[in-house]
Amino acid sequence: MCVECGFARRARCYGGHILIRGPVVQCDVGAPGVVRFASSRRRQSESCWMDMEALLSAARTHHREGRLDAAEMLYREVIEACPTHSATCVNLARLLMRRGGFEDAIRWLKWAAEYAPGDVETYRFLGLAYASSKQHARALDAFCKILEHAPDDIATLQIVANLQQELGLTDEAHDTFRRLHRLQPVFPIAASRNPPDFRVLMLFAPGAGNTPFEFLISGASFETMILSVVSGTEHDFERLGGMTDVVVNLVSDVDLGETALPNAAHIAERIGRPVVNHPDRIVPTDRESIARRLDGIAGCIVPRVRRVSTDGLRAARTASSVADVRFPCLVRPTGKHGGKDFYKVLDAQHLEGVLRHTDAPNYYVTQFVDYRSPDGYFRKYRFLFVDGEVLPYHLAIGNAWKVHHATTDMADHAWMRDEERAFLADPRHVFDDAQLGALREIQARIGLDYFGVDCGIDREGRVVVFEVNASMLVHGQNAEFPYKHEAVERIRLAFHAMLERKAVRTRAA
Structure with a gap:
């Protein structure tokens, strides 16, 4: 019978499982979860070290081939015998x-x-x-x-x-x-073939709000090169132009990229290649400007948006509206996406509570529009516009006004998934000719090569526009919704085709 000290008990719990192969004969400060054990066979001879190497080799093989339980057991056995074997500790981690x-x-x-x-x-x-x-x-x-x-x-x-x-x-x-x-200066992302069909230079501004691009370029036959748009850096424009067929401006958020956009525009102009989403076209895409540009589209509601300073919001705490946006309204700090710090404000008293929980110099205040469907659910449709094509990306269905696909319980309801599947297969199951015409008018007024629209349909059949920008996420991680694969692939391939058309113009010239 052995006596185990307090430290040994703590150490044993600290790292989870251990392999007990004999009585405790030593209790010193060892690796997490390791207490040294006596063994009938002391591992001091050369043959014992050969046994350890065999254990390590087997553990790595199990690990590499996905047999994690077996690998973990062997890693822990090695560490039991040699707690200072740091490489094995790293492999276990x-x-x-x-x-x-x-x-x-x-x-x-x-x-x-x-x-x-x-x-x-x-x-x-x-x-x-x-x-x-x-x-x-x-x-x-x-x-x-x-x-x-x-x-x-x-x-x-x-x-x-x-x-x-x-x-x-x-x-x-x-x-x-x-x-x-x-x-x-440039970070290359290899094409799926060698040599690549053409080369794309993407302008990326750290911290400035950029178009998510990782999925869009996956499996591409073109080489992608990332150039960071950072103040105080110099560029070899002749070299960049010589290695580039198409420039893609990723700087997409006006509020976060206000200082980066002029720099990106200068770089794009100096390179002298066709540009996707020219920075000058991004500048008038802040939320307030978008609402004004889209005003008056037939069959379309574009809620009024105003950019208001913190002082302006505080001044509205005793009023019946914020600027000329009446309550209830939606309030969020500028530069925020994805529903973060996004509130429906019912009245001036509620606004005061929101201000206590947020800290930003400026906010967007948007008129709230009730877009609830007749069955009581809220539906948000996302379209991606790619060089003239209008492509559905998802339908999010929820029981609250703030709907995000990732936070709905659509995975638990077959009828919701069936509805989204039908929409993705053919948006005309939902959007009639007039509603699709409104979307095409949005595309014409915005004038970007690539951007997204989030919208709903109210009970009168009008398209309610929530958001229009080039910052919307497109991804392929849809294990719970496998029917989305085809629609998402259409967007990715349309993006590739757009770049190819522009590259052909470059090479023809």
């Missing part, structure tokens, strides 16, 4: 991360870092584990450790810049982006 066990992974990675303080891969995975668990400040510290050993590591500098931006360290982030630009 990677396995735990794959399962979503980020906190346990962090403990193992911190342990590994104590025994291999110069190992950049340990800090890389530690940073990823922190970032995955939303501990961005600690993630930044971990990735900065890598830069102490590899100051010009491009991938790490990109992550550091993004984390600095996420944490509101704007000046530091821009310094890091400028450093990245000096090391590698």
Whole structure:
């Protein structure tokens, strides 16, 4: 019978499962979840170390081939015999991360870092584990450790810049982006074939609100090159023009990209290639300007929108309206998307409560329109406009005015999925000729090559426009809604075809 001290009990719980193979004979400060055990066979001889190498090889094979339970058991057996084997601690942490066990992974990675303080891969995975668990400040510290050993590591500098931006360290982030630009002005994303059919240069402004592009370029036969639009950087325009067939401006949010858009326009003009979503065409797409530009379209309701300062909102706390937008109205800080900090304000007293919970210099105030369907549900339709095509992307159905596809319970209701499936197969199941005509008039007035529209239909059959911009997300992660695949693919392929048409013009010239 053995006596286990308090630390051993804590250590055993700290890391989860352990492999008990004999009585406890030593209880010292070991790896998380590890208590040293006596074994009938001491692993001191050469043959024992060969056995350990065999264990490691088998563990890696199980891990690589997805047999995670078997891999975890063997990793833990190796660590039991040699708690300072940092590479195995890292492999175990990677396995735990794959399962979503980020906190346990962090403990193992911190342990590994104590025994291999110069190992950049340990800090890389530690940073990823922190970032995955939303501990961005600690993630930044971990990735900065890598830069102490590899100051010009491009991938790490990109992550550091993004984390600095996420944490509101704007000046530091821009310094890091400028450093990245000096090391590698353009970041290439390879085409699906070699040589590529043509080359696309995308202008990306860190922190300025950009068109989500990752899915749109997936599987592309063209090479994509990302150029960061950051103030204080110089560009070799002759070289960029020589390697580019089409320029795509990704800077899409006027409120966040106000200073980046003129810079992007200058770059696009100097390169001298066809431009998708020219920055000058993005400038008049803030919410207030869009509402004014779309006013008067037949069969279409475009709610009034006003940009109001914080002081302007505070002044309305005793009024019956905000600017000339009456209650109830919708209030959100400028530059916000996805329903974040987005409120339906019923009256002046309610507005005062909203102001206590938000902190922004400017807000958009939008007239609320009740677009509830006769059955009591709210329906939000999203279309993507790609070089003249009007393509359905999704239908979100919910029981509240603020509807987002990702937060509905559509996965639990077959009738909702059936309705979305029919809409995606043919929007004319929902939108008649007059309503589709209103969408085409929106397209003509906006004049962008690529953008999205979120809208509803009220009980009188009028199209209610919620949002029009080039910042809308298109993605292919639709495991719960497999019927969406075809519609999403149409958008991606239409995007590719648009770029190809523009590239052909370049090469013909």
